[in-house]
Amino acid sequence: MRALPLSFAVALSLLLAMGGLLLASRSAQAQQPSSPPASGSAGLTQSDIARMLPATDMGADAARNADPHLRPVNDSPATPFDAASIPANPLAPEAQAVGAKTCIACHALENVQASHTLHVASFRVGTARTGPQAACEACHGPGSEHAKNPTARGSIIGFTHGADTAPETQTTVCLGCHAGGARQHWLGSVHQERGLSCSDCHNPMARMSPEGVLAKPSINEVCATCHQDILAKFNRRSHMPLPEGQMACTDCHNPHGTLTRPLLKTDTVNETCYTCHAEKRGPFLFEHAPVRENCLNCHDPHGSNQQTLLVAPLPMLCQQCHTMTRHPNDLQVPTNLGTGPTPDERLMGRSCLTCHANVHGSNNPSGSRFHK
Numbered sequence: 001m002r003a004l005p006l007s008f009a010v011a012l013s014l015l016l017a018m019g020g021l022l023l024a025s026r027s028a029q030a031q032q033p034s035s036p037p038a039s040g041s042a043g044l045t046q047s048d049i050a051r052m053l054p055a056t057d058m059g060a061d062a063a064r065n066a067d068p069h070l071r072p073v074n075d076s077p078a079t080p081f082d083a084a085s086i087p088a089n090p091l092a093p094e095a096q097a098v099g100a101k102t103c104i105a106c107h108a109l110e111n112v113q114a115s116h117t118l119h120v121a122s123f124r125v126g127t128a129r130t131g132p133q134a135a136c137e138a139c140h141g142p143g144s145e146h147a148k149n150p151t152a153r154g155s156i157i158g159f160t161h162g163a164d165t166a167p168e169t170q171t172t173v174c175l176g177c178h179a180g181g182a183r184q185h186w187l188g189s190v191h192q193e194r195g196l197s198c199s200d201c202h203n204p205m206a207r208m209s210p211e212g213v214l215a216k217p218s219i220n221e222v223c224a225t226c227h228q229d230i231l232a233k234f235n236r237r238s239h240m241p242l243p244e245g246q247m248a249c250t251d252c253h254n255p256h257g258t259l260t261r262p263l264l265k266t267d268t269v270n271e272t273c274y275t276c277h278a279e280k281r282g283p284f285l286f287e288h289a290p291v292r293e294n295c296l297n298c299h300d301p302h303g304s305n306q307q308t309l310l311v312a313p314l315p316m317l318c319q320q321c322h323t324m325t326r327h328p329n330d331l332q333v334p335t336n337l338g339t340g341p342t343p344d345e346r347l348m349g350r351s352c353l354t355c356h357a358n359v360h361g362s363n364n365p366s367g368s369r370f371h372k
């Protein structure tokens with residue numbers, strides 16, 4: 001991209017030519033607004049394309065027209081497949097759409113990469129109320145100012161870290177088509193408040209991941225760009241099979257925002273755990289209060305150097321809460337240790353669990369002490 005294949009003069013004349021072309025094709029499309037797009041391009045099948053027409057799109061159009069930031073720049077009514085549904089760039093309010101061919105004239109390399117991606121491929125076959133000519137500006141905003149003077153800061157909506165475009169403008173572009181659903185609570189989420197943009201985790205310009213349009217090959221790698229410490233905990237002795245590729249951070253978290261801290265997909269920690277460990281939900285005849293309250297009283301979800309993700313070794317785990325109960329409270333004295341004259345069974349074998357085997361709760365009529 002950095003090496004300009006064309007001089008600005010050539011690009012400008014191309015731009016003028018494109019403008020005419022664009023208008024012509026736009027009115028042609030307005031005549032047949034609901035004709036289904038042709039399939040076949042970029043290896044997409046007809047059913048791929050059908051799937052690519054999200055039901056929420058009508059709502060997205062309505063939102064676009066209501067929100068001044070999203071209103072089409074030329075204010076013409078947004079008919080389906082009208083290429084005018086292009087996000088406004090607050091840093092270049094006068095800019096007009098110029099069409100993808102103009103962009104490609106200078107950004108041939110990006111075009112080759114982007115042509116393999118879900119978005120550009122599907123825009124080119126006419127999904128999401130855009131046409132092939134909107135394949136770049138549907139995200140980058142109208143490009144006339146930028147094409148005239150490419151080095152003018154902010155002249156185009158940029159998503160890379162050096163770009164002048166505010167994160168809010170960037171996310172507004174993506175939410176213009178992807179509001180709602182998992183992103184219902186994006187506004188006010190910790191990631192939004194800390195200034196993240198969609199493009200911190202997603203890269204629609206290159207095909208980096210098999211699905212999800214991610215910026216790294218996998219979800220866990222995406223999260224690890226900033227949460228390396230958490231991913232590292234999964235290397236501990238006991239962990240759920242996330243490094244083995246059987247789980248992802250998003251099994252428990254919704255990075256787009258939730259009503260719960262910290263970005264949990266369900267209302268409580270326990271509900272999250274029950275989605276996979278349903279047998280721990282109960283109900284039990286005899287409940288163990290700390291289990292019902294919060295699994296994290298005893299477990300660390302990201303990994304632990306104790307057995308079974310425990311936050312402390314046995315018997316100390318239990319002794320945090322149980323010391324002065326029916327067992328004599330003289331447990332850790334030299335005579336009771338495994339090497340002493342009268343080793344205490346509470347310190348041997350599976351410690352407290354040797355006898356209290358069902359710590360999560362018991363359904364046995366005589367299981368009130370979780371022995372059975």
Ligand code: HEC
Nearest residue numbers: 051052122127128130138139173174177198202211212213
């Ligand atoms: C003009 C509408 C439009 C805009 C703007 C847009 N997208 Fe999309 N996006 C689509 C369409 C159409 C698809 C493919 C259909 C589908 O959801 O399966 C898609 C797919 C996706 C997917 C993959 C969905 C999946 O199920 O795998 C992600 C992730 C995504 N877009 C993120 C973004 C991000 C990030 C931005 C902003 C940089 C953005 N989109 C801007 C229309 C849009």
Ligand code: HEC
Nearest residue numbers: 011102103106136140143147150151156157158160163164
């Ligand atoms: C006349 C050639 C030319 C045309 C036409 C052109 N660009 Fe650019 N574009 C450039 C150059 C040169 C840069 C690098 C500017 C810089 O580094 O300051 C650039 C940078 C960009 C960037 C990065 C901006 C940033 O802040 O990170 C984006 C995005 C971009 N162009 C998109 C587009 C789109 C979309 C179009 C079509 C509407 C387009 N360009 C048309 C030459 C062009």
Ligand code: HEC
Nearest residue numbers: 103107110111114119120135136139159160199203204205
């Ligand atoms: C779905 C939204 C979307 C579409 C469609 C799209 N882009 Fe992008 N573009 C992005 C995002 C997001 C980034 C930032 C990627 C990153 O983080 O590296 C970007 C980055 C760029 C850059 C800057 C690259 C750099 O390394 O600085 C250029 C130039 C660019 N796009 C041009 C284009 C052109 C040309 C097209 C049409 C062929 C296009 N884009 C289509 C969203 C889009």
Ligand code: HEC
Nearest residue numbers: 171174175178182186191196197198200201212219250255
């Ligand atoms: C902190 C990282 C992160 C940020 C920020 C982020 N995403 Fe995502 N997004 C993901 C991950 C990871 C997935 C894959 C989730 C999965 O497969 O369960 C995803 C999935 C998606 C999907 C496809 C699945 C679905 O729910 O329909 C869309 C669309 C999407 N994101 C759009 C966006 C938009 C728009 C933004 C900005 C407002 C955004 N994302 C910001 C990480 C992020």
Ligand code: HEC
Nearest residue numbers: 190194196200201222223225226249250253255261262263
């Ligand atoms: C670009 C950096 C970045 C990426 C990528 C990222 N995060 Fe974050 N995340 C943050 C920041 C910043 C915070 C706020 C930390 C704080 O306040 O201490 C945060 C906080 C969180 C929190 C804690 C929320 C709370 O309420 O305390 C969770 C959970 C989280 N992120 C999950 C994820 C997941 C899952 C992914 C991958 C899909 C991800 N993050 C990707 C930057 C990132």
Ligand code: HEC
Nearest residue numbers: 220223224227230231247248249251252253262269296301
């Ligand atoms: C099995 C479910 C589960 C998985 C998988 C998971 N988390 Fe968590 N995560 C949680 C729970 C539950 C909490 C709440 C911890 C608390 O309240 O102390 C949490 C808390 C967090 C926090 C808040 C700060 C902290 O240290 O408690 C961050 C950040 C976070 N997770 C990131 C991640 C990332 C990144 C991944 C993937 C590498 C991941 N999580 C995988 C369940 C999970």
Ligand code: HEC
Nearest residue numbers: 238239240241251252272273275276295299301307308309
């Ligand atoms: C997406 C599914 C999923 C969710 C959600 C989940 N787990 Fe797991 N968990 C697993 C899998 C898979 C294993 C491994 C089972 C095996 O190896 O037999 C596991 C194992 C465990 C183990 C045993 C680890 C060991 O070393 O033997 C504990 C303890 C555990 N999970 C606690 C939790 C807690 C607490 C939560 C809620 C914060 C939770 N899990 C949420 C899937 C999940």
Ligand code: HEC
Nearest residue numbers: 270273274277280290291294295297298299308353359360
């Ligand atoms: C009072 C402490 C405590 C609480 C609270 C607790 N656990 Fe456990 N958990 C343990 C102990 C101790 C073990 C080891 C049991 C063993 O080795 O027989 C264990 C083992 C497990 C295991 C692996 C072995 C098995 O039984 O499947 C899973 C999964 C598990 N816990 C899930 C949960 C979930 C989900 C919650 C919340 C509903 C929870 N735990 C709450 C103490 C607790």
Ligand code: HEC
Nearest residue numbers: 288289290297317318320321322352353356359368369370
């Ligand atoms: C976070 C505090 C906490 C931890 C840790 C904890 N417990 Fe409990 N446990 C309680 C509470 C509270 C009760 C309910 C006491 C009551 O009903 O009087 C209870 C009840 C019990 C009972 C039944 C006692 C009765 O009077 O009915 C047994 C047995 C028990 N716990 C064993 C264990 C074992 C074994 C461990 C370690 C694996 C453990 N507990 C860890 C808080 C805890």
Ligand code: HEC
Nearest residue numbers: 315318319322325326327345346351352353354355356369
């Ligand atoms: C050798 C078997 C055995 C071991 C090991 C053991 N317990 Fe017990 N525990 C019992 C029996 C039997 C009872 C029931 C006494 C009764 O009901 O009168 C009991 C009762 C309890 C009670 C209920 C006491 C009360 O006041 O009602 C608690 C709490 C308890 N044990 C905690 C623990 C803890 C914590 C450990 C580990 C440090 C432990 N136990 C190790 C056999 C054992």
